[in-house]
Amino acid sequence: MNLPLAADIEKAYEQIKPFVHQTPVLTCKSINEICGAELFFKCENLQKVGAFKYRGATNAVLSLSDEQKKHGVATHSSGNHAAALALAAKINGVKAHIVMPENAPEIKKKAVAGYGAQITFCQPTLAARESTLEEVIRQTGAVMVHPYNQWEVICGQGTASLELLQDNKDLDIIMTPVGGGGLLSGTATYVKEVFPQLKVIAGEPANADDAYQSFRKGVFQPVVNPDTIADGLRTSLGSLTFEIIKKKVDDIYLVSEESIIQAMRLIWERMKLIVEPSSAVPLAAVLENQALFKNQKIGIVITGGNVDLQNLPF
């Protein structure tokens, strides 16, 4: 399988740079003291649409040919990818067709509609989502943009770590959460080629441990009944992301739901940042394995900040 290279991520970075926020890297002395390590948080919760997903979606839209742009882009998603693709398309004058389950939260429907996307509602099953998307693509000729298992998307997501390392070159470890694996595989692609001495480590909820199981066994394992508060991490790896992760990631740590909530709360209280549960998973892994991370300099990608303020876990 042909895998992306660091040069592809550098190319993506040049391409998306005028369209994305260069998000800040923040540190927090009191969290460092609690962990016994030195953490550098790349704040993609402060990215447009509140998530790193905007990088991959923007790169996918900008990589379309002029002919493709005429037909627009399409995806099925009820989460950050839908909003990211809708806004990336709008800003570039491209139509976005989003298939959403009819039971998606009102606030997400509104956000996607607010970015001018064409929404098609469907039954809330994966089969319905996929068949509805197929039909939309058949009718419109739109180009499918997958939330993670796609070259341009992976390269876009990898630019978060590229930016993080621009000003923080002497890290020991880079950590991300892993759901579908777009961010993790993009990160590993860039980091293991340009900073080979750095370890790339993922955190994953123990209650949605498909990436951990797949990584350990070397064979793809789909997620079964993922019951985690980290709603961004309930998906299985894709064929492309798994291939990259298998080859380039150093390790994956599982974390408990309690640790995720504790880490999320620490980031809210100590750093004054609104982060969604998925974002807290790498910090949860550090907190659960303090001896292993002791005194390390760790870059952590904070993936997003889209939470329902009416429904906080604390």
Next chain:
Amino acid sequence: MNLPLAADIEKAYEQIKPFVHQTPVLTCKSINEICGAELFFKCENLQKVGAFKYRGATNAVLSLSDEQKKHGVATHSSGNHAAALALAAKINGVKAHIVMPENAPEIKKKAVAGYGAQITFCQPTLAARESTLEEVIRQTGAVMVHPYNQWEVICGQGTASLELLQDNKDLDIIMTPVGGGGLLSGTATYVKEVFPQLKVIAGEPANADDAYQSFRKGVFQPVVNPDTIADGLRTSLGSLTFEIIKKKVDDIYLVSEESIIQAMRLIWERMKLIVEPSSAVPLAAVLENQALFKNQKIGIVITGGNVDLQNLPF
């Protein structure tokens, strides 16, 4: 009365620079669209101890003579100034004596104690706070550091706008909230001398409108029964801060409690930043007076992010 100059704020900046976070300036397209203006948020909620108060406290501690440092610093406060002074003192090896009302929230007592300060509890009245502080100073010889009505504190707070303007020189307006007036007077001191074309405008809760009344009448008016959610703005101006504000501030706008909560929620939801109600007051003023601020480039100092997550107004 001898007033500080921009040069004093530049001196404070050089002095505190190694000790404070250079906080990011963030923008938000959707809030800009809602307001019809272009806003640049200087995020002092991401400052150490979660508030701009750390700047003034650090400048006060660093301005002590060696002899004064031996005796430590003292203040009475139940809010951000107490935590700021405690940490600034600790980092510089100086003792901090903090007088707190015995009914202060547990979390604030803990924070101040966690920074190694010596806490003296007193009855929750201003008279008790002042007499207890006097007694502490008599016993220890500590130097009083006022939360706002003090030269070094005002100069420290002014550095937030100095930093904001380093990368955003073509603003039309700078806005801060006003409580005791330390931040507003420091801002006006720097801005009106170095960028005289800029307007300096404050937002104040209508339910705690002493600065507005004092500014309008030209005569100091103390606050009476301040009943506002913006807990950082319930104090009256000081003699020094009022003198500066009277001379250098362009205007003060009053805002309703509803606007404060609405603006706070906008910042939480759209910017993914945890801000305390006081921080939202300038944005509330923009939202209440959209025609006046239309198309203006406005720098806003986000003052702090210390809120009780168990007790949110939304």
